[in-house]
Amino acid sequence: MMEAMRTFRRGCERVLRAGIGPVVFLCAIMGCTSLETEILEAPVPEDSCIYARDGVCDEPRNCGLGTDSIDCDQACSENYHPGLAAACAYDEAVPQPSPEDPGSHGAGGPGGHWESSILARNPDDASASIPRYYRVYVPPSYQPAKPTPLLYVMGGFRVDNHSLAAYTELGRLADQQGIIVVYLQAHFLEYGANGWVFQWYVFAQNWQPGDWPSNPDVDFVRKLSAELKGKYNIDRTRIYTSGHSRGGAESVIVAFEAPELIAGFLSESGFTGVNKYQDRIRELNPARKVTGVLVHGVADTDVSVAESDGTAQALNDSGHIYAEHYLYYRLEGVTHQWQPQYNAQAWAFLSSRPLPLEMAAP
Helix, strand or coil: HHHHHHHHHHHHHHHHHHHCCCCCHHHHHHHHCCCCCCCCCCCCCCCCCCCCCCCCCCCCCCCCCCCCHHHHHHHHCCCHHHHHHHHHHHHHHCCCCCCCCCCCCCCCCHHHHEECCCCEEEECCEEEEEEEEEECCCCCCCCCCCCCCEEEEECCCCHHHHHHHHCCCCHHHHHHHCEEEEEECCCCEHHHHHCHHHHECCCHHHCCCCHHHHHHHHHHHHHHHHHHHHHEEEEEEHHHHHHHEEHHHHHHHHHHHCCCCEEEEECCCCCCCCCCCHHHHHHHHCCCCCCCEEEECCCCCCCCCCHHHHHHHHHCCCCCCCCEEEEEEEECCCCCCCCCCHHHHHHHHCCCCCCHHCCCCC
């Protein structure tokens, strides 16, 4: 009996340390004392008890607290009696997001590096879907209770997403700033004389119908964002796009075409002129100015710096104010390369300008 009581005390102390507080009154009765910091294991799945959903609240006699949720929620709201004290106290103590809480409060996803795919819009048939691939990095500092920013990364023409972490060094930024970074894979398709390549949909004539709102990559990001919000506690006001070259162009497109989702973009050696997206920026002229950072080398022979000059001008024409809504690092002597030395500066600017919560998608 004494050993059982000691085991119970240790269990309720772990709950208290996690800041959940569902059995405070029980711990007071049983003599819990220590409040030393400890990481709690993953939360117990709801309705995982073998007696769940039988119409009777079986917590805590036959089921662990939180494992017969539907039955106990019903009983606590309609037929409370003293025998339900523990179950109802646990239920009331589970934190719920407030109207001012930007978090998505996902159920929990894997940590570290992992990769998967998701179905998104088929560029040739809007009624069909194709698999789109991505890699995720969740830093060790990730805390499920804390809304966490999300940064998408898109590579250039022919670039596979497995090389992007080393190339951009954004994993280091993720560790320093507590960001979930997702390296997106461009669609692998036959591209004329270039053969089969990875390439983003940055020219409107490359999909059907060829209007900017139906861009397949925008659909990819929207669907993936919904998936990740269900897995992690994503800060819905701090989701950003970034990319290099064609990926830089796509980072701008996604930010402007999904303003309810994306707070801002980082475009390195990108373009908006040759694909006529500058006209689209001027046309949209959104009331809430999309935050952006442009980085481009003057010595770039692959994508002329005139492209980012044109993007900056289009932003100005649509009411964006330099240093308030966007930054432009126009670098002498720099060629067609990602510039990791500007990662921290770009992130500081973007993250300090979140999407207003009332505008953020659920």
